[in-house]
Amino acid sequence: MKWTNDRSGNVEDRRGSGGGGAGLVGGGLGTLIIAAIIFFLGGDPSAILSSGMGNAGPQTEQRDLNPGELKVREFVEMITAENEKTWTKIFNESGMQYRPAKVVMFEEVTQSGCGTAEAAMGPFYCPADETVYMDMGFFKELEQRFGAKVTEFSIAYVLAHEMGHHVQTLLGTTQKVDQLRSSRKYSEAEMNRVSVATELQADFYAGVWAKQTDSREHILEPGDIESAISAAEAVGDDNIQKRSQGYVNQESFTHGSSSQRKDWFMKGYTTGDIRQGDTFNALLK
Numbered sequence: 001m002k003w004t005n006d007r008s009g010n011v012e013d014r015r016g017s018g019g020g021g022a023g024l025v026g027g028g029l030g031t032l033i034i035a036a037i038i039f040f041l042g043g044d045p046s047a048i049l050s051s052g053m054g055n056a057g058p059q060t061e062q063r064d065l066n067p068g069e070l071k072v073r074e075f076v077e078m079i080t081a082e083n084e085k086t087w088t089k090i091f092n093e094s095g096m097q098y099r100p101a102k103v104v105m106f107e108e109v110t111q112s113g114c115g116t117a118e119a120a121m122g123p124f125y126c127p128a129d130e131t132v133y134m135d136m137g138f139f140k141e142l143e144q145r146f147g148a149k150v151t152e153f154s155i156a157y158v159l160a161h162e163m164g165h166h167v168q169t170l171l172g173t174t175q176k177v178d179q180l181r182s183s184r185k186y187s188e189a190e191m192n193r194v195s196v197a198t199e200l201q202a203d204f205y206a207g208v209w210a211k212q213t214d215s216r217e218h219i220l221e222p223g224d225i226e227s228a229i230s231a232a233e234a235v236g237d238d239n240i241q242k243r244s245q246g247y248v249n250q251e252s253f254t255h256g257s258s259s260q261r262k263d264w265f266m267k268g269y270t271t272g273d274i275r276q277g278d279t280f281n282a283l284l285k
Contacts, residue, residue, distance in 0.1 A: 001152040002219045006081035013073045014106040016063045071135055075159045076105060079156045086213045090274055091170075101166040103159070104130040123158050125165035127174050132162040148234035149227050153220070157206055157228035157265075164205030168198065192254055197279040199255040200264040203232060204277035207268020214245075215272070225269065232265050233258035 065073070084100045091098035104110065110117050113129025122138045125131070138158075143150040168174045177198055181191055210228070214220045236258025255261070268277060 001156065001221055002217075003075070003078055004082060004217050004219065006085065007074070007077040008080035008084055008103075009078050010084070010100050011073070011077045012102045013065070014104060014110050015069060015073075016065045017047065022093065039202075044203050048120035069136075074106060075081075075152060076103060076134065076159065079159050082213050082217065082219070083160060083209060086209050086216070087163070087167060090208070090212065093109075094274075096170075099130070099170060101125070101163060102129070104131055104133050106133060106135055107137065108135075123160040123162055125169075127169045130166060130169065132159065132166070134159065134162075142231060142234055148236055149230040151224065151227040153224035154227045154231045157210070157231050160206035160209045161202045163209065164202030165198075167205050168201065173198070173201070193284060195254040196256045196260070197283045200260055200283070201277050201279040203256075203261050203265045204279065205274070207265040207270070208272055208277070209268075210274035211269045227260050228265060232261040236261050255263075 045265070080103050084098075088100075089099040104112070106117065106119075108119050110133070112126045112133055113131065114124075114126040117133045117135075119135040119137055121135075122134065122141070123134045126133065136155075139150045139155060142148045144155070148154065165174070176192055180194060182188060186194075206228075210220070210225070236256060256264070264277075264279060
């Protein structure tokens, strides 16, 4: 992936700052495993997190970031800037104003507007404070545990997916899904299908971002799209379930199958048109 000269000022790096904070009371490892499976790559984790607020967790020692970590921060600043530029353009074309999200890089544990954020949860977007939380150790897990090929563009795809959830919040999609959930009119299986549509739309938006950003900045190199597809397929519900429990239960899908995640990302990348991403009508008929 080619780097650009753009850098965002909306990135906060909390790595090496000490950590600590509220622990997960009444949850522990079991809660983290459930959270990791349910919320890998997106969504609002407040239902899992907020119930675990309470005791202070262990403090980590402060340390200086090494050159590799500093380079990763600069890369995240670049990708964040490219998201801001692309989505500002897309919103302007529709007569709307884009409000940039914040990005927080952390390690082990930090506080979010949705509660305590643990590294075991993977990257996520919190609508309450319009912030993407990124633990960079997730990408080792993605490669070693879930079999993805991890490159710089894998990181770009994950961040773009989370920014897709921010776009959903700005467009009111997140709020509508929350209203459906809080109405209690729908079964768990029905709400799971809504969740899948939500996540696949974020994948679609990530594809739109990749297409439009490459058209403007020519960032893509051979193998980049393939690495994004590898990451998307690795965190498909069917792949996660096979690896974690040995079998697949389609009714419990919350993010979509590996094939669906690939297909919707590629639809976004192929069309580059945000209007083509109505996953809800496509999946909930």
